[in-house]
Amino acid sequence: MSQTREIYRDFSTNGEMSGRRLMLHEVGNGSDNPRATTYMYYEDEGNFYMHGRIKSIEQADGSWQYHEFSDSAATPVPTETIYRSWNDVAIANRASALKEVREIESNKVTLTRSIGTTQIAKEEWITSVETDGSVIRTVRRWDGTAWHVESAAIIRTRRSPCWLAGSCGASSPTAPRKPGPTLAP
Numbered sequence: 001m002s003q004t005r006e007i008y009r010d011f012s013t014n015g016e017m018s019g020r021r022l023m024l025h026e027v028g029n030g031s032d033n034p035r036a037t038t039y040m041y042y043e044d045e046g047n048f049y050m051h052g053r054i055k056s057i058e059q060a061d062g063s064w065q066y067h068e069f070s071d072s073a074a075t076p077v078p079t080e081t082i083y084r085s086w087n088d089v090a091i092a093n094r095a096s097a098l099k100e101v102r103e104i105e106s107n108k109v110t111l112t113r114s115i116g117t118t119q120i121a122k123e124e125w126i127t128s129v130e131t132d133g134s135v136i137r138t139v140r141r142w143d144g145t146a147w148h149v150e151s152a153a154i155i156r157t158r159r160s161p162c163w164l165a166g167s168c169g170a171s172s173p174t175a176p177r178k179p180g181p182t183l184a185p
Helices: 091-096 161-165
Strands: 003-010 020-029 035-041 054-058 064-069 079-084 098-104 108-115 118-129 135-142 147-156
Touching (some): 064 091, 079 091
Antiparallel strands (some): 020 035, 035 054, 054 064, 064 079, 079 098, 108 118, 118 135
């Protein structure tokens, strides 16, 4: 009889209770063909920015992901780089694989995709606050020469006193909206 098996490891530091991480997920344990996914994590108890964060995932079908992070107390713009299996590139040669870089700023996330050193796509998610307190989320894509707005929507509106008292109707504006002047590149 085949079973699923999971192995966890504790990455807790300084009394933290949420440090349990999955190391192995195996389907078909006890069968002739078990399929395992293995997970590796950064180990540096002295660096709480990195310790216990995902480093790599390798699946039984040969696909993989490798994660790098650049956030620390001294980093003005945290970045996460994820390399993914592509075209039979081995994890050891990840610089030639599909790469996604996320730059995270206070009001914007930029995602750049490339294969090797060739950029293939770039997009941004921008959050802005209008003068009435409404929060707008805009998605822009770069086509190699210019930014194009894909969507802009109100994701949160200013909360009026009637909303707080529960006496407002359910007519909060959530329809897509054209971006305002604060969203220019």
